[in-house]
Amino acid sequence: MTAGIPGEPDPVMGELLARASRQLDSLRRVTEGVSAIRATAEVEDGAVSVTVDGNGAVVALELGDAIARLDRVRFAALVVEAAATASRDAFAERARVVTGFSEEFADLVGRTPED
Numbered sequence: 001m002t003a004g005i006p007g008e009p010d011p012v013m014g015e016l017l018a019r020a021s022r023q024l025d026s027l028r029r030v031t032e033g034v035s036a037i038r039a040t041a042e043v044e045d046g047a048v049s050v051t052v053d054g055n056g057a058v059v060a061l062e063l064g065d066a067i068a069r070l071d072r073v074r075f076a077a078l079v080v081e082a083a084a085t086a087s088r089d090a091f092a093e094r095a096r097v098v099t100g101f102s103e104e105f106a107d108l109v110g111r112t113p114e115d
Contacts, residue, residue: 023108030101037093041085043078044070050082054094058083 037054047066053059067075 019108023105026101026104026108030097033097033101034094037090037097039086039089039093041082041089043082043085048075048078048082050079050086052083052086052090054090054097056087056090 034054038051038059040049040051040060042049044066046064047070048064049060049062050058051060061079067078070078
């Protein structure tokens, strides 16, 4: 490591700090991207609608008038079906967000995602 001129910014340290800042920005974007994911699935012509977040956790459950005609077993099956479909969609979106992050971060650290 070379010593800089006293009182002058160290260009190596400056580049290191700039690179770390870009990496933190990338991490922040992926975190925000995953946090923003919402996916909704509706089944049985709107009898049940489930919305999940990027982790697959249910954040909303809407029930239509048609549920009044369902027995409890069918109702439960529809809730599970809608939640599973919404989760699958959310996880697909999450995979796209994380893949984009992996490619971007690999560029920031100077490696390929496969390394």
